[in-house]
Amino acid sequence: MRIGIISDLHIDRYNNSVENIHLYEDALVEEIQNRQIDMLLIAGDISNSYELTMDFIHTISKESGIEIKFVPGNHDLWQSDLTKNTEEILQRYADQSECLVRQPYIINDDWAIVGHTGWYDYSYASGRFSYERLSRRAYYGGTWQDKEHVDWSYSDDIMSKNFADDVRDDLAGLEGRKIILVTHIVTNTNFRVPMPHRLFDYYNAFIGTSDFDEIYDDYDIRYSIMGHVHFRHSLTEGSITYICPCLGYKREWRTDDIRTEMGNSMYVIEI
Ligand SMILES: [Fe+2]
Numbered sequence: 001m002r003i004g005i006i007s008d009l010h011i012d013r014y015n016n017s018v019e020n021i022h023l024y025e026d027a028l029v030e031e032i033q034n035r036q037i038d039m040l041l042i043a044g045d046i047s048n049s050y051e052l053t054m055d056f057i058h059t060i061s062k063e064s065g066i067e068i069k070f071v072p073g074n075h076d077l078w079q080s081d082l083t084k085n086t087e088e089i090l091q092r093y094a095d096q097s098e099c100l101v102r103q104p105y106i107i108n109d110d111w112a113i114v115g116h117t118g119w120y121d122y123s124y125a126s127g128r129f130s131y132e133r134l135s136r137r138a139y140y141g142g143t144w145q146d147k148e149h150v151d152w153s154y155s156d157d158i159m160s161k162n163f164a165d166d167v168r169d170d171l172a173g174l175e176g177r178k179i180i181l182v183t184h185i186v187t188n189t190n191f192r193v194p195m196p197h198r199l200f201d202y203y204n205a206f207i208g209t210s211d212f213d214e215i216y217d218d219y220d221i222r223y224s225i226m227g228h229v230h231f232r233h234s235l236t237e238g239s240i241t242y243i244c245p246c247l248g249y250k251r252e253w254r255t256d257d258i259r260t261e262m263g264n265s266m267y268v269i270e271i
Helices: 018-034 050-064 086-094 131-135 156-172 200-206 213-218 258-265
Strands: 002-006 039-042 067-070 111-116 178-183 221-225 232-237 240-245 267-270
Touching (some): 002 018, 002 240, 018 050, 067 111, 111 156, 213 221, 240 267
Parallel strands (some): 002 039, 111 178, 221 240
16 A cells, blocks of 8 residues: 655645645645555644645545545644634544544554644743743744634643543553544754754754653554655664655745645655
């Protein structure tokens, strides 16, 4: 079985016109067909709205004819006006059959997929900032945008723990299977922005979490798919391969060609 993985498509970053979104849809469907993929996993940040994200998933699934599974990223959870508690939006995603949150997918007797957005716990920042300083989520004249668009019931570090507990609950029912873990937030410090760094000594606080460290010790995770940092990078440590297959923003691309970039960011695992 060939499983395609990709993340951080940000289809509405510059322009949410139907024509622009078609470019992303066409390029992704073409890549799925060219690489002969049987299933696609998306590690979050498809768009900044629930409707756009779900429409995109339904279109890709219909046009490619393959199953799509995803976790919402922080951007998928955004709202412009903060009228809803963000748990409500997460639950709307979790109620969809394509969403992996609290809904593990059993591939066969040997393999299963577990996924969650995850959340950052500030532990990836430089030690020179206090918890109180990091929790302000503003530095060097900039504000971490989740502060404006995400409203959880609890602090970021508590949400991180809660979501890691959700993943543990999912894994408890899958003993004996090899696991593909999908998170949006980074769960391995090698994927934070290298420090010292003028901005990311601070902003790495919002990139990853340490709450999955023990999960890696306790369960047979073979692949860990992550998004959020917009890297395209993979790393094997022991029996675990960590992969960050981010398409990222157009300004981060090396070429102007969406097909080239889609092809370079998508990674295929064979099980
Ligand atoms: Fe992103």
